[in-house]
Amino acid sequence: MHQYILKRLLLMIPTLLGVAVLVFLMLRVAPGDIVELKYAGTGAFAPKEVLDQERAQLGLDKPLWHQFLSWMWGIVRFDFGNSMWTGRPITYEIWIRLELSLELALMATLVAVLLSIPLGTLAALKQDTWVDYFVRIFSIAGLSIPSFWLGIIIILGFLIFVKWLPPLTFTSFWVDPKANLTQLIWPALAVGYRYSAVATRMTRSAVLEVLREDYIRTARAKGLWERVVLTRHALKNALLPVITVIGLEFAFLIGGLVVTEQVFNLNGIGMLFVESITRRDYTMTQALVLLVSFSFIFVNFIVDLLYAWLDPRIRYQ
Amino acid sequence: MRVTERPGWHAAITASTIFSLALLLFSPPGGAAEKENPRSGGELVFAVGETPPSYDGHRETTFAMLHPIAPHYSTLLRFDPQGYPKIIGDVAESWSASKDGLTYTFKIRKGVKFHDGSELTSKDVKATYDKIILPPQGVASARKAYYDMVDRIETPDIYTVVFHLKYPSASLLANLASPWNFIYKAEILEKDPRWYEKNIMGSGPFTFVEYVPGSHWVGKKNPNYFMKGRPYLDGYKAIFIRDTAPRVAAIRSGQALIEFRGFNPAAKEDIVKALGDKVVVQESPWICNLTVTINNEKKPFDDVRVRRALTLAIDRWEASKALSQISLMKYVGGLFRPGAGSQYATPEAELTKLAGFGKNIEAARKEARRLLKEAGVPEGFSFTLKNRNVREPYEVTGVFVIDQWRQIGLNVTHMPQEGGPYFNDFRQGNYETGIDFNCDFMDEPDYQLLKFLSSDKSPLNYARYKDSVLDDLYEKQGRATNAKERLKLLRQFEKRVLDEQAYQFHILWWQRIIPHWAKVKGWKITPSHYLNQDLREIWLAE
Numbered sequence: 052m053h054q055y056i057l058k059r060l061l062l063m064i065p066t067l068l069g070v071a072v073l074v075f076l077m078l079r080v081a082p083g084d085i086v087e088l089k090y091a092g093t094g095a096f097a098p099k100e101v102l103d104q105e106r107a108q109l110g111l112d113k114p115l116w117h118q119f120l121s122w123m124w125g126i127v128r129f130d131f132g133n134s135m136w137t138g139r140p141i142t143y144e145i146w147i148r149l150e151l152s153l154e155l156a157l158m159a160t161l162v163a164v165l166l167s168i169p170l171g172t173l174a175a176l177k178q179d180t181w182v183d184y185f186v187r188i189f190s191i192a193g194l195s196i197p198s199f200w201l202g203i204i205i206i207l208g209f210l211i212f213v214k215w216l217p218p219l220t221f222t223s224f225w226v227d228p229k230a231n232l233t234q235l236i237w238p239a240l241a242v243g244y245r246y247s248a249v250a251t252r253m254t255r256s257a258v259l260e261v262l263r264e265d266y267i268r269t270a271r272a273k274g275l276w277e278r279v280v281l282t283r284h285a286l287k288n289a290l291l292p293v294i295t296v297i298g299l300e301f302a303f304l305i306g307g308l309v310v311t312e313q314v315f316n317l318n319g320i321g322m323l324f325v326e327s328i329t330r331r332d333y334t335m336t337q338a339l340v341l342l343v344s345f346s347f348i349f350v351n352f353i354v355d356l357l358y359a360w361l362d363p364r365i366r367y368q
Numbered sequence: 369m370r371v372t373e374r375p376g377w378h379a380a381i382t383a384s385t386i387f388s389l390a391l392l393l394f395s396p397p398g399g400a401a402e403k404e405n406p407r408s409g410g411e412l413v414f415a416v417g418e419t420p421p422s423y424d425g426h427r428e429t430t431f432a433m434l435h436p437i438a439p440h441y442s443t444l445l446r447f448d449p450q451g452y453p454k455i456i457g458d459v460a461e462s463w464s465a466s467k468d469g470l471t472y473t474f475k476i477r478k479g480v481k482f483h484d485g486s487e488l489t490s491k492d493v494k495a496t497y498d499k500i501i502l503p504p505q506g507v508a509s510a511r512k513a514y515y516d517m518v519d520r521i522e523t524p525d526i527y528t529v530v531f532h533l534k535y536p537s538a539s540l541l542a543n544l545a546s547p548w549n550f551i552y553k554a555e556i557l558e559k560d561p562r563w564y565e566k567n568i569m570g571s572g573p574f575t576f577v578e579y580v581p582g583s584h585w586v587g588k589k590n591p592n593y594f595m596k597g598r599p600y601l602d603g604y605k606a607i608f609i610r611d612t613a614p615r616v617a618a619i620r621s622g623q624a625l626i627e628f629r630g631f632n633p634a635a636k637e638d639i640v641k642a643l644g645d646k647v648v649v650q651e652s653p654w655i656c657n658l659t660v661t662i663n664n665e666k667k668p669f670d671d672v673r674v675r676r677a678l679t680l681a682i683d684r685w686e687a688s689k690a691l692s693q694i695s696l697m698k699y700v701g702g703l704f705r706p707g708a709g710s711q712y713a714t715p716e717a718e719l720t721k722l723a724g725f726g727k728n729i730e731a732a733r734k735e736a737r738r739l740l741k742e743a744g745v746p747e748g749f750s751f752t753l754k755n756r757n758v759r760e761p762y763e764v765t766g767v768f769v770i771d772q773w774r775q776i777g778l779n780v781t782h783m784p785q786e787g788g789p790y791f792n793d794f795r796q797g798n799y800e801t802g803i804d805f806n807c808d809f810m811d812e813p814d815y816q817l818l819k820f821l822s823s824d825k826s827p828l829n830y831a832r833y834k835d836s837v838l839d840d841l842y843e844k845q846g847r848a849t850n851a852k853e854r855l856k857l858l859r860q861f862e863k864r865v866l867d868e869q870a871y872q873f874h875i876l877w878w879q880r881i882i883p884h885w886a887k888v889k890g891w892k893i894t895p896s897h898y899l900n901q902d903l904r905e906i907w908l909a910e
Contacts, residue, residue: 083788087795089421090429090510098827101508108506136421137581138565144581206617210642216621219607219614220584316607316614318582326419326582326610331788 052359059352066348067341071126074340075119078333084111085135085331109135122337136332144323144335145342151221152320155235155242156304160297162243163250168293170247171254172286178259186251193248199310202241206314219316238315242308246300253296257289264288287361294361298354299347306343406890410908412604415615415624419582419608422565425550426500427508431897434547435628436585436606438901440483441550441570442594444474444493444529445541449905452709452894453811455545459488459571459594469536469849474529480594482553483568483575490523495554497521497531499561507561514543514814517846535847538854539814547809547898573599573904582608593904600890600907619647619883625908626884629897630654632696632760639883648886650893653699653707654878656807658765659819661872664833666800673743675870677736678801679724681776686729687768687876695761698879700725703816703862705877709895710811712858722867736776750779754793754802757784765875766803794830804830804872809898813858814846820865820872831872838864 086105106112110121125132131141174186209215217237222230261267262285270280309321320339327335359365418432425433425441445463448454457463463474480488501518503509517537522530533540550570556563568576571594574587588603607624609615616635618624620642631639639647660678668674684700691697699705702719704712719725726732740749755766763784770780780801785793793799806828808815818826821842822834841861848854866873882893890905 081788083786083790083792087791088787098513101510101512104506105508137419138422139581147580148582203613206614210617210620214621216617216623219609219618219623220580313611314614316609316611316618318580318608322610323582329787 056356059355063345063348063352067344070344071123071337071341072119074337075122075333078331078336079115081331083331085109085333086111088330089136122334126341131338132334134327134332134335136327136330136335141335141338145320145338148318148320148323150223151235151317152305152308154224154231155239155308155317155319156301158235158239159242159246159304160301162239163246163300164297166243166247167250167254168286168290171251171293172258172281172289174251174255175258175262176281183255186255190248190251190255193244193251196245197310198242198245198308199314201244202238202311202314205237205241217315221318234315234317238308238311238317242304242311246297246304249300250293250296253293254289257292258285261285261289291358291361294357295354298350298357302343302347302350305346306339404889404909406600406907407909408600408907409602412601412626412888412903412906412908413624414604414606415609415618415627416585416606417608417610417612417615417627417629419610420585423568424562424565425548426496426503427510427565428548429510431629432608434898434901436579436587437568438547438550439572439574439587439599439604439903440568440576441572441902442480442488443545443547443549443551444497445545446547446902447545447810447894447899449894449900449902450892452899453542453711455541459493459551463541470533472531472533472540474531476527476529477594478527480571481592482571483590483592484553485592486553486555488551488553488571489526490529491526491554492551493529494521494523495557496549496552499552499557500549504561511543511546511548513818514539536849538846538848539812542810542812543814545810547901572902574601574604577603584608595904599904601903604903619643619885622885625888626882626891628882628901630696630880630882633693633881636881636883643885646886647883649881649883651882652880652893652895653705653710654696654807654880654897655705655809655811655816655895656696656805656878656880657701657705657874658697658761658876658878659804659806659872659874660769661794661799661802661804661830662870663797663800663802664831664871665797668743668745668749669800671743672869673739674745676723676867677739677743677745677776678773679866679870679873680732680736680739681778682724682769682772682875683729683732684725684876685727687765687772691761691764691768691876692879695764696878696881697761697765697876699877701874701877702866703820703874704813704858705811705816705895707877707895712811712813712816712855714859714862718859722863723870724866724873733776740776740778747777748779749777750781751800752781752783754790754799755782755784756790756803756805757786761878762803762805769803769875797830797832799830802830803875807896807898809896811895813854813861817842817845817858817861820861829872833869833871835864835869835871 086102090102110118133139134141134144170186174183177183218230218234221234224231267280267285270284306320306324308319309325312319312322324339327339416432416435418430420433420437422428423437443458444460445455446458448456459477459480460474461477463472465472476490476493482488498521500509501512501515503512517533517535517540519532519534524530552564553569556569573590573593575590577586577588579585585606589599589601593599609618612635615627616638619627619639636649640649662669662675664670688698688700699707702714702722704710704714706713720727753766753770756762766782770782773780794802806819819828820838821829822839823829823832824834825839838861841857845854845857848857865871880893880897887909888906889909890907894900
């Protein structure tokens with residue numbers, strides 16, 4: 052097992068290197084550069100020498116291989132450099148947004164898990180009854196409604212009926228838990244609902260499948276309580292595909308909540324991602340792509356380890 | 369304010385002062401006409417639609433830097449917050465100009481303190497303007513070109529600054545009132561001329577408290593501000609909200625009391641409908657416009673007949689009625705902003721004589737068709753119009769223009785683009801026609817005409833033509849020692865650009881619309897969202 056973990060960790064390096072090469076080249080191929088946007092973008096009088104001077108300061112006048120190697124050399128030393136747009140360290144820019152994004156992702160996951168596992172299991176146990184129909188309608192609605200749209204509805208509802216809006220600036224949970232939750236609970240519900248819809252359907256079908264297995268029949272035949280059959284035998288096995296879905300969605304939530312962040316004015320990683328791309332902030336975009344890629348790889352790794360814990364038949368060599 | 373000498377060629381400035389006094393009589397709510405006694409205290413929370421790239425006013429060009437950061441700084445002169453375009457002193461107590469217009473002497477107020485307690489002196493003013501006009505290697509100065517007239521700056525004593533000019537300039541004082549020209553501390557600049565890109569140390573009405581990138585900026589009252597009794601507010605908080613819908617929601621909910629850049633008519637209606645008499649709306653013509661830019665190097669647009677046909681086909685008067693319902697686009701104007709406070713605007717009677725600005729659109733389109741035929745452009749000729757992928761006002765205007773051109777038999781494809789490729793294509797000349805924009809902080813021909821100089825002289829000219837007549841007229845108007853003479857040169861310039869050559873042409877000028885909570889007092893709208901942002905006159909009613 053330890054060997055497997057080490058192997059998986061080492062495999063992250065070439066994967067991330069491949070991502071780094073790809074994102075570096077793709078950004079350079081895309082038309083437009085940050086200096087044009089910074090100066091000409093607002094209609095200012097910016098002669099060529101000013102633009103050239105700025106390009107030189109940002110290192111954009113250097114050959115591509117030089118730019119790439121110095122970026123790589125920085126990463127090896129855990130120095131991601133400075134944002135080309137703000138001039139501030141990238142680690143600082145990401146760090147101040149990461150708490151919000153991670154918390155939102157965790158809260159949305161919590162909402163999704165709390166909704167999907169009981170509802171999906173219930174729907175499977177009460178298959179083809181009104182309970183099942185209700186859960187199916189609930190989950191299909193969740194799949195059909197984009198989370199940002201639900202977010203808009205939530206905001207409009209607050210504005211129209213109670214003339215109130217969730218706070219527009221982030222307060223850390225450790226500083227003021229009430230203010231923090233008042234801001235994040237609503238986007239977490241909007242995102243968590245859609246997220247739960249996927250997981251609910253997955254739970255329902257997985258539980259249905261597992262309930263038809265021989266070992267469930269055996270467990271029932273030897274007189275186990277139904278609750279024990281369900282929780283210790285059925286659900287534990289049924290959760291394998293559900294955990295995969297939840298894991299992948301969690302990784303996506305860290306950098307992918309762009310529109311929801313806009314709707315609720317959340318200063319998260321998704322918003323930073325879009326701004327960096329539209330501003331052609333190469334260094335920031337590169338760092339964010341690496342961060343999101345790392346999140347996906349790491350979450351997948353954790354999910355694989357959870358498989359072994361959930362299903363003793365799985366052994367990694 | 370004491371102006372000891374007033375050379376004859378300063379008549380333009382005098383005229384603008386009289387004009388601004390007249391304007392005061394028609395102040396909208398929230399302006400100088402306020403009868404209530406200002407109340408001290410409270411925190412102003414306002415929304416800002418973008419985040420500042422750096423904190424350095426000398427290098428930045430975006431309102432996103434000015435709105436949160438301007439309250440920390442003083443400038444040498446400023447536009448009167450209650451009476452644009454009048455120029456008043458900020459740290460300058462008084463000033464005078466020599467008879468030949470080549471020397472300007474400014475007296476600095478005594479007792480102006482930086483936020484660290486040190487006194488602001490003429491040395492700081494000189495260091496600031498040296499950085500703007502002659503930036504050291506590696507330091508960017510976005511508006512350096514506008515100070516070409518300055519030969520050198522001297523400081524005979526700690527309260528006197530003297531600007532020596534190479535030639536008389538009609539725009540010097542206005543340039544010294546630029547809201548971008550924060551006065552920095554000489555000692556800091558000497559050690560690190562780029563220190564101000566990431567740090568704040570000013571002498572303005574508010575001191576720096578906190579900036580959380582992407583989230584908010586906080587300032588608090590400067591108890592040692594040189595103007596007694598100001599600022600009224602205890603502090604302010606600028607919240608960065610990129611999207612229009614959450615900005616509107618922020619105002620509606622009262623989490624933000626004002627947004628200083630402006631909303632479109634639909635957003636204004638939304639706010640007014642929701643809040644009723646809790647909000648007031650201030651509106652003003654805006655020193656911003658959209659322009660049809662034509663690549664003069666590409667055929668058939670190198671033919672003046674084709675370019676004239678393009679401008680003749682656009683019914684600007686109808687555009688004003690239609691587009692102002694759904695966007696900021698409102699005023700028909702030539703090269704200078706129409707409306708109150710603009711002393712250079714072309715009167716309507718004169719304007720309607722220019723190609724494309726007449727009111728008989730049928731006759732104009734008939735002439736356009738004739739010109740296209742004469743130039744050998746076939747019916748249904750196809751080309752592209754590149755545009756920014758910003759729905760309002762860019763895309764709606766692009767759609768309107770294409771419809772106008774369709775009516776003279778042209779087949780135009782609309783190509784909205786993201787900012788990066790858009791600017792790249794314009795700079796590289798990789799376009800046929802496009803929608804371009806311009807925004808300035810003041811009505812000043814030196815600024816508004818710069819875009820129309822030969823492309824090797826102005827990086828703002830994407831139309832890729834060279835015209836020594838225009839370059840010559842530009843230089844002459846900038847040095848004109850008489851207001852009437854200058855106006856005459858400006859009219860000649862305008863006629864050549866818009867009518868005779870139709871190199872590129874404005875479509876409409878914008879309308880600035882600010883709906884804000886009625887309890888925000890003491891702020892008066894100006895024609896520029898860059899002005900009047902130091903918040904020192906603003907107070908909050910109970």
